[in-house]
Amino acid sequence: xxxxxxxxxxxxxxxxxxxxxxxxxxxxxxxxxxxxxxxxxxxxxxxxxxxxxxxxxxxxxxxxxxxxxxxxxxxxxxxxxxxxxxxxxxxxxxxxxxxxxxxxxxxxxxxxxxxxxxxxxxxxxxxxxxxxxxxxxxxxxxxxxxxxxxxxxxxxxxxxxxxxxxxxxxxxxxxxxxxxx
Numbered sequence: 001x002x003x004x005x006x007x008x009x010x011x012x013x014x015x016x017x018x019x020x021x022x023x024x025x026x027x028x029x030x031x032x033x034x035x036x037x038x039x040x041x042x043x044x045x046x047x048x049x050x051x052x053x054x055x056x057x058x059x060x061x062x063x064x065x066x067x068x069x070x071x072x073x074x075x076x077x078x079x080x081x082x083x084x085x086x087x088x089x090x091x092x093x094x095x096x097x098x099x100x101x102x103x104x105x106x107x108x109x110x111x112x113x114x115x116x117x118x119x120x121x122x123x124x125x126x127x128x129x130x131x132x133x134x135x136x137x138x139x140x141x142x143x144x145x146x147x148x149x150x151x152x153x154x155x156x157x158x159x160x161x162x163x164x165x166x167x168x169x170x171x172x173x174x175x176x177x178x179x180x181x
Contacts, residue, residue, distance in 0.1 A: 003098050012075040016065045020105035027051035029111040029119050036098050038138050046080040087119040088153035113140040118154050121164050136175045143176045
């Protein structure tokens with residue numbers, strides 16, 4: 001799959017890459033990932049990040065491209081470190097590299113579709129449900145994989161597993177027609 005990052009995102013990310021002195025890897029989810037990997041037409045102004053490696057680079061990355069930075073002011077885009085999130089335990093092993101090949105320092109790892117959907121489960125906002133419906137319409141979600149990953153990699157670590165179990169059941173009933181895997 002050819003990955004294309006549209007403008008103004010590409011220029012913003014090029015400048016971030018150029019401003020970094022050392023390699024930095026970010027694990028991304030949210031609307032930015034939905035847009036880059038699956039063509040979600042809804043605009044977004046941030047790259048939601050759950051992990052920065054090395055961890056000591058997080059403050060520097062946010063100083064370069066977080067809220068209030070010069071780059072953010074110029075492009076009206078920013079990196080946003082998500083501090084409270086629930087997502088599958090082994091998500092990192094399934095990250096999709098969306099880094100443009102010319103980047104020297106910035107590595108962008110995007111959540112795979114099932115992991116991204118499960119990361120939206122706890123909040124369950126209208127936008128989250130629309131995003132999951134979009135992924136189903138794109139044909140990139142399999143309800144068996146979604147359920148298995150939830151059971152094995154998310155549910156055991158949830159603060160309120162009953163609520164999220166019910167939410168996933170409702171999502172499966174709503175978004176996956178009978179007979180659709």
